[in-house]
Amino acid sequence: MDDTFLLKTVNEAYSSVAKTGATAGYATAVARSFGYTVEQLDSIPLESHLGLGCGNPTVTVTLKPGETVLDLGSGGGIDIFLAASKIGADGQAIGLDMSAEMVQRARRNATRRGLSPPNVCFIECSLADVLPIRSNSIDCVLSNCVINLLPPFGKTNIFGEVYRVLKPGGRLVLDDILAKEQMPSHIREDMKQYSCIGGAIQVHEYDGLLKLAGFNDSLFVDSRADLNIYLMAAELESNTPSCCGAGSERPTSSSGDRKDLDLNQWAASYQIYARKPDEVHGIICDTPLEQWWDAFPAVRATDVARISPVELAAMLRDGPSIAVIDVRAEDHGGGHVEGSLNRKAQTFHTLLESFHAQVVGAHTVIFYCSGSMERGPRCAGWYQDFLDSSGRSAPNVRVLDGGIRRWLDAYSEDAELTEGYPHA
Numbered sequence: 001m002d003d004t005f006l007l008k009t010v011n012e013a014y015s016s017v018a019k020t021g022a023t024a025g026y027a028t029a030v031a032r033s034f035g036y037t038v039e040q041l042d043s044i045p046l047e048s049h050l051g052l053g054c055g056n057p058t059v060t061v062t063l064k065p066g067e068t069v070l071d072l073g074s075g076g077g078i079d080i081f082l083a084a085s086k087i088g089a090d091g092q093a094i095g096l097d098m099s100a101e102m103v104q105r106a107r108r109n110a111t112r113r114g115l116s117p118p119n120v121c122f123i124e125c126s127l128a129d130v131l132p133i134r135s136n137s138i139d140c141v142l143s144n145c146v147i148n149l150l151p152p153f154g155k156t157n158i159f160g161e162v163y164r165v166l167k168p169g170g171r172l173v174l175d176d177i178l179a180k181e182q183m184p185s186h187i188r189e190d191m192k193q194y195s196c197i198g199g200a201i202q203v204h205e206y207d208g209l210l211k212l213a214g215f216n217d218s219l220f221v222d223s224r225a226d227l228n229i230y231l232m233a234a235e236l237e238s239n240t241p242s243c244c245g246a247g248s249e250r251p252t253s254s255s256g257d258r259k260d261l262d263l264n265q266w267a268a269s270y271q272i273y274a275r276k277p278d279e280v281h282g283i284i285c286d287t288p289l290e291q292w293w294d295a296f297p298a299v300r301a302t303d304v305a306r307i308s309p310v311e312l313a314a315m316l317r318d319g320p321s322i323a324v325i326d327v328r329a330e331d332h333g334g335g336h337v338e339g340s341l342n343r344k345a346q347t348f349h350t351l352l353e354s355f356h357a358q359v360v361g362a363h364t365v366i367f368y369c370s371g372s373m374e375r376g377p378r379c380a381g382w383y384q385d386f387l388d389s390s391g392r393s394a395p396n397v398r399v400l401d402g403g404i405r406r407w408l409d410a411y412s413e414d415a416e417l418t419e420g421y422p423h424a
Contacts, residue, residue: 003151006199007128010149011098017050018076018101027051031078033229034175034269035059040082045109048076051230054145054269055175055223058082066090067139068288070165072127072158073097073146077106081113083142084120094138094288094295095122096131107297116350121295128154133165137288140171145269148177148200155201159213163276167284172215172274177227177267178203187266197227197267206272215274222270227263296349299381301388306401307366309410312337313417320363323395327367327375328404335408335421337368337400345375352386364396372403 030051031041040058041049058079063069063086071080074095084093097103106122125132128150141162147155162172179200187198203220210218289295307315315322316338324337329344336342343355359365365383369375377399384397400407411417 003128003153006151007098007126007154014052014075015099015101017052018099018105021047022050029232030229031056034225035223036078043085044078044081045076045112047105048081048109049078050076052145053078053175054177054225054227055271057142057144057173057175057271058086060271061140061142061171061173063087063091063140068092068137069094070133070138070141070288071095072141072143072162073149074106074122075102075144077109077122079142079144080106080120080122081109081115084115089119092118092288093120094133095120096125096127096133097122098124098126100124116347117295118289118292118346121289123289123294125294127158127161129157131161131165132290132294133161133288134285134290135164136167136282137285138165138170139167140173141166143174143176145175145177147174148197150199155209156212159209159215163213163215165288166276168276168280168282169278170276172272172276174272175223176200176206176270176272178206178220178270179267181266183266187261197263200267203270210272210274214276214280216277217275219273220270221273222268225269227267227269230263231261292346293378296382297385299378299385301381301384301397302377304377304380304384304397304399306372307398308401309407312366312400312407313411315364316417321361323359323362323365324400325359325365325367325379326369326404327379328369335412335418336404337407338417338419340419343379345369345379348379349382352382355383356386359395362395364398366398366400368400368403368407370403371405372399372401376400376403 024046027049028041031049031053034053035056036049052075063083065088067087068091069083069087071083071094074080074097077095080093080095084091087093095106097106103122103124110116110120110122123132127146147158150158166172177197177200179202181202183198183200207218207220324340326336326340326342327345327348329342329346348355367376367380380397380399387397408418408421412421
């Protein structure tokens with residue numbers, strides 16, 4: 001079975017679950033079986049737990065206020081939301097998932113709870129690739145029944161990446177499915193079982209991958225949980241796809257009905273603990289995301305029209321009602337277009353509704369940043385997407401060509417058009 005097909009099939013299976021959801025009965029039965037308390041489940045959105053885990057890493061992990069947590073394969077967001085309640089508003093909880101549909105679901109759940117970046121964010125990425133996280137930036141990495149789904153090269157890659165992103169002394173707390181013995185080919189090659197236990201490796205193999213990455217002292221604890229809960233709960237909730245129900249277009253096995261399979265015969269749920277050595281040198285990074293905009297939806301309106309400084313100057317003097325938006329935030333000083341509203345690009349998407357209420361009466365809304373190459377066009381695109389998705393045709397959205405640099409080249413000495421410039 002080739003790795004590309006495996007990743008694609010797993011992604012499709014979990015994306016399907018993200019779209020359809022799980023019945024409350026199935027999701028709760030699985031969650032309770034693997035250690036989530038009633039109080040925990042009541043504290044998070046119902047749509048965030050889908051019955052896809054094999055443990056509860058938030059029960060045993062010690063998280064402190066202000067820490068940064070990374071969840072590998074965050075699904076609907078269950079463990080991120082529980083971790084966020086421990087690290088508080090000054091901490092950061094980052095969920096990574098390969099499924100675009102899962103990320104969308106988790107973001108909707110976060111919005112319902114009033115949680116937003118940078119405190120809580122969900123990012124789409126493959127765990128088999130380089131993570132979009134900076135080195136030495138994470139205090140604790142969590143994962144719940146995800147690493148077993150990766151192909152061999154993906155398992156090797158993810159542990160190396162975890163070691164890279166953890167700060168010295170950072171912790172790794174995983175719940176995962178491990179094989180009790182070498183998995184027979186009829187299970188390993190059946191995608192219905194791969195999404196459940198077929199990708200599991202044995203303890204000594206798992207420990208070897210951790211050591212290869214740099215984690216020299218790891219602890220493996222068998223949770224003694226009954227893996228057949230996936231099958232039993234799914235039978236009770238006949239319309240719910242279980243984690244052992246991933247389909248495949250490629251015929252792979254003649255192993256018979258899954259009702260005949262005893263998952264406990266072949267695999268077990270383990271909690272795995274590891275720690276990056278304190279003596280590892282590296283510059284600690286307090287901004288973990290490589291690209292802050294990854295925490296938000298991709299811009300669809302990438303062709304927002306541009307307006308020249310000359311055109312903007314004419315509009316300011318004699319034109320229609322306009323709103324000029326400077327998204328530079330901290331570097332707003334040093335000169336800006338007269339009358340600019342200052343908004344921070346990194347929080348702009350979260351506040352689209354309230355922003356629109358402020359500018360709805362304007363004929364044209366014009367965005368700019370330093371050179372209008374990144375933040376200005378991105379925020380303009382998000383606002384245009386907002387208008388398009390809500391069926392609104394006004395106001396017009398534009399980007400100041402060349403940003404504040406080009407503007408100051410032309411109008412830095414004109415006090416009627418430029419504010420805050422030292423020589424104006």
